[in-house]
Amino acid sequence: MKKLKVGIIGGGGKGSFFGKVHLRAILFDGTREVVAGALRSTPEGAMSAAEEWGIEGFPDYQSMIDAYTNGTLELDYVVIVTPNFAHYAPTKACLEAGLPVFCEKPMTLTIEEAEDLQRLVVEKDLPFVLGHTYTGHPMLMLAREFVMNGDIGEIRKVEAWYTQGWLASMVLAGGGDSVGAAWKFDPKRTGVSNCGGDIGTHALANAMFVTDLKPVEISARLNSFVIDTGLDDDFNSFVVMDNGATALINATQIAIGYKNDTGIKVYGTKGSLEWHQERAEKLVLKQGGADTIYWIGAGYDYLPESVNSYLRVPCGHNEDFFEAVANLHTTMERMVRKRKGEQHVADAYEHPGVDYGVMGLKFLKAAVDSSKENGKWTKI
Numbered sequence: 504m505k506k507l508k509v510g511i512i513g514g515g516g517k518g519s520f521f522g523k524v525h526l527r528a529i530l531f532d533g534t535r536e537v538v539a540g541a542l543r544s545t546p547e548g549a550m551s552a553a554e555e556w557g558i559e560g561f562p563d564y565q566s567m568i569d570a571y572t573n574g575t576l577e578l579d580y581v582v583i584v585t586p587n588f589a590h591y592a593p594t595k596a597c598l599e600a601g602l603p604v605f606c607e608k609p610m611t612l613t614i615e616e617a618e619d620l621q622r623l624v625v626e627k628d629l630p631f632v633l634g635h636t637y638t639g640h641p642m643l644m645l646a647r648e649f650v651m652n653g654d655i656g657e658i659r660k661v662e663a664w665y666t667q668g669w670l671a672s673m674v675l676a677g678g679g680d681s682v683g684a685a686w687k688f689d690p691k692r693t694g695v696s697n698c699g700g701d702i703g704t705h706a707l708a709n710a711m712f713v714t715d716l717k718p719v720e721i722s723a724r725l726n727s728f729v730i731d732t733g734l735d736d737d738f739n740s741f742v743v744m745d746n747g748a749t750a751l752i753n754a755t756q757i758a759i760g761y762k763n764d765t766g767i768k769v770y771g772t773k774g775s776l777e778w779h780q781e782r783a784e785k786l787v788l789k790q791g792g793a794d795t796i797y798w799i800g801a802g803y804d805y806l807p808e809s810v811n812s813y814l815r816v817p818c819g820h821n822e823d824f825f826e827a828v829a830n831l832h833t834t835m836e837r838m839v840r841k842r843k844g845e846q847h848v849a850d851a852y853e854h855p856g857v858d859y860g861v862m863g864l865k866f867l868k869a870a871v872d873s874s875k876e877n878g879k880w881t882k883i
């Protein structure tokens with residue numbers, strides 16, 4: 504089997520975070536390789552970062568796409584891991600050139616940009632994956648399977664959260680730039696919401712993914728405790744889902760001591776489900792008596808093939824954060840290989856794509872509008 508060739512835009516150089524996570528996740532299965540990149544915002548930075556990674560470097564994303572278009576560079580898909588403001592233009596250019604895209608979240612800065620990408624994905628019929636990492640955890644996929652099978656009945660209520668404390672801790676410790684992400688607090692570069700965009704969209708995506716429901720109306724309260732640029736660092740919302748269920752979608756960066764406490768509780772007419780990212784290998788099903796605990800592990804008979812085929816090692820071994828990102832790349836790989844007409848390719852799981860991206864932007868805009876109006880119920 505020929506390895507898929509992947510290009511990366513953004514993510515290179517010291518201090519940049521998520522590019523290196525993607526680099527590892529792409530290499531995880533030996534079926535994909537990173538061949539080219541426009542890894543930084545300056546031409547010199549981009550070329551030296553590519554040299555560090557041992558890949559073909561391009562001074563900017565357009566040169567990389569041009570090389571693909573004129574046939575001097577072979578690519579099967581491109582990963583966009585730039586800051587939020589630099590998602591739209593390179594993603595659009597890739598799609599226009601006919602390249603499948605794995606784009607980081609939140610997908611764009613505005614709803615208009617998001618809808619434009621959605622239009623292109625549909626028009627060009629291209630594979631598209633959105634970087635909602637946690638949906639790549641097999642036990643969250645299993646939670647979705649239980650809901651889809653009707654094991655907990657009709658969904659009445661969802662709690663999805665993402666609780667961090669790094670921002671308040673950093674300020675408490677006297678500020679500093681230990682996090683090289685000043686762009687996150689700049690409305691022009693991060694979008695209408697900092698905390699909501701950065702991690703609230705993960706909580707929303709987890710809720711949508713597990714329940715297959717969509718948000719329709721929101722009452723939100725966004726606070727700025729430590730950021731002084733007018734953006735939120737604490738995001739609280741009551742949401743009505745499209746079956747009438749209530750969802751609490753909350754995210755914060757001011758909960759001192761909390762790291763990456765994201766998770767979900769889903770309450771249905773026949774039972775409940777509970778999953779925590781910091782203990783990602785375990786899914787709890789509650790149906791009235793003793794809890795049933797499901798552990799990750801290839802071969803356990805409660806895992807349907809759709810989930811089992813994403814596991815790599817026999818039960819009793821860990822599979823966690825990097826594997827979750829790798830699983831999203833597996834989904835992209837399956838879509839790309841099927842599209843090329845390769846035989847015996849397993850079905851891609853329904854991981855978040857461009858529609859989640861559009862919904863994320865609508866959710867953020869409605870939350871900001873609602874909060875400005877003192878929590879007024881606002882259509883999404």
Ligand SMILES: NC(=O)c1ccc[n+]([C@@H]2O[C@H](COP(=O)([O-])OP(=O)(O)OC[C@H]3O[C@@H](n4cnc5c(N)ncnc54)[C@H](O)[C@@H]3O)[C@@H](O)[C@H]2O)c1
Nearest residue numbers: 513514515519520521542543544584585587607608634636
């Ligand atoms: N899915 C997840 O779990 C997850 C986790 C962290 C970050 N993210 C997302 O990944 C993206 C990047 O976040 P980060 O924390 O790694 O940011 P970062 O600031 O650490 O790194 C951004 C990188 O992009 C480069 N860059 C900026 N503009 C560019 C351009 N025009 N062309 C090429 N390169 C450019 C920068 O030089 C830097 O290397 C954000 O959208 C963020 O929301 C997702």
